[in-house]
Amino acid sequence: MADKLDLSTCSSVADSQTTESESPSAPSMSALSHIPFEFNAENAKRAEEIISRYPPQYKKAAVIPLLDIGQRQNKGWTSISVMNYIANLLEMPPMRVYEVATFYTMFNREPIGENFVQVCTTTPCMLRGAYEILDTVCQDLGGIKPGETTKDGKFTVVEVECQGACSNAPMLVVGDDFYEDLTPETTKKVLDAFRKGEKPKPGPQSGRHTSENSAGLTALASKPYGPGEFCTEEFA
Numbered sequence: 001m002a003d004k005l006d007l008s009t010c011s012s013v014a015d016s017q018t019t020e021s022e023s024p025s026a027p028s029m030s031a032l033s034h035i036p037f038e039f040n041a042e043n044a045k046r047a048e049e050i051i052s053r054y055p056p057q058y059k060k061a062a063v064i065p066l067l068d069i070g071q072r073q074n075k076g077w078t079s080i081s082v083m084n085y086i087a088n089l090l091e092m093p094p095m096r097v098y099e100v101a102t103f104y105t106m107f108n109r110e111p112i113g114e115n116f117v118q119v120c121t122t123t124p125c126m127l128r129g130a131y132e133i134l135d136t137v138c139q140d141l142g143g144i145k146p147g148e149t150t151k152d153g154k155f156t157v158v159e160v161e162c163q164g165a166c167s168n169a170p171m172l173v174v175g176d177d178f179y180e181d182l183t184p185e186t187t188k189k190v191l192d193a194f195r196k197g198e199k200p201k202p203g204p205q206s207g208r209h210t211s212e213n214s215a216g217l218t219a220l221a222s223k224p225y226g227p228g229e230f231c232t233e234e235f236a
């Protein structure tokens with residue numbers, strides 16, 4: 001079991017060593033800079049539980065889940081304060097935490113909008129019209145470009161690599177949810193819902209249930225022949 005965490009030692013590390021860089025696309029970067037960070041009570045408890053899964057000498061193995069918790073608490077981005085706090089918590093050199101946070105693209109190193117829109121443009125999505133979807137998103141959000149945030153801070157759009165939902169291409173992600181089988185029309189509907197503060201139903205926007213054949217059943221459509229279905233009573 002890991003030692004009990006002394007979170008009090010982590011609260012003042014904030015930006016004592018490094019400062020944030022300004023981002024022209026960020027809605028209120030200057031206001032967000034130099035803000036000390038520490039886990040709230042709920043996240044501190046979660047962090048403690050995660051760290052306890054590892055032997056004390058290997059607690060740095062918790063760096064990714066802790067960065068994720070930190071990013072979620074910090075309005076979706078991993079600031080230098082978040083990284084320094086976690087480095088202190090895990091007794092790691094801050095540089096080791098920066099290396100992890102800058103390697104994995106799911107850690108945002110700049111502030112993002114309220115709704116983080118990630119449009120996949122890898123080959124299967126590209127072949128199914130991903131760039132049309134990306135253009136639709138950018139135009140619908142007032143002509144911003146990938147990597148930018150709308151002036152009202154409501155949306156950030158980025159172009160990403162495969163999200164593992166190729167059978168429902170083209171797709172985009174908002175927050176943690178996938179919106180799939182998109183057309184320009186359904187893309188606008190999804191964005192409209194988020195604009196109104198609603199949460200549209202994730203998944204295929206085409207009427208498909210999941211990733212079943214959209215042309216209907218074309219294989220295994222006939223009655224199974226034995227042995228198999230009728231071998232034993234319980235399969236009858």
Ligand code: FES
Binds near residue numbers: 121123124125165
């Ligand atoms: S290529 Fe877009 S989800 Fe795989």
